């Protein structure tokens with residue numbers, strides 16, 4: 001009997017562009033230059049070979065780089081700014097979800113989105129006719145998927161050590177500056193599209 005693995009796909013920074021989106025909104029509302037500085041740092045690293053500080057390099061930038069010093073106030077503003085509703089997709093990500101459907105494997109969205117972020121997440125799940133589970137990053141491992149595609153270091157760590165009933169599940173790390181320290185000995189991909197291609201060629205074939 002072939003066992004078909006079940007795949008949990010994270011939403012923010014995997015399917016939808018959270019970091020650059022909130023930074024751009026914040027710049028627009030408050031006149032900061034977070035997104036501009038982020039893009040400057042990427043261009044410098046790419047063209048000139050040296051790094052300048054990237055304000056979005058750390059996961060806690062929403063409180064250390066924004067005008068808000070706690071998550072509650074940040075997300076209260078983000079909701080008011082329609083941040084959840086207007087978040088753009090990452091190029092190739094919707095096509096990768098489409099491909100998962102074509103492959104006929106069981107998969108679902110698993111996200112730590114709070115409050116107002118749930119509705120757009122549910123809409124996304126409806127689009128692909130899959131479930132969506134709302135769990136904190138610290139608890140995602142408890143859902144019992146075989147494979148997780150995620151960018152959160154907490155999720156990836158927990159999945160590998162405690163997932164699938166404490167025996168350890170498989171994780172594909174979507175490479176971001178805040179999870180760099182987990183490499184290089186894990187499965188890492190730049191995009192969801194690359195992760196799905198990996199699953200298709202290495203796991204499902």
Ligand SMILES: [Mg+2]
Nearest residue numbers: 010012013151
């Ligand atoms: Mg994420």
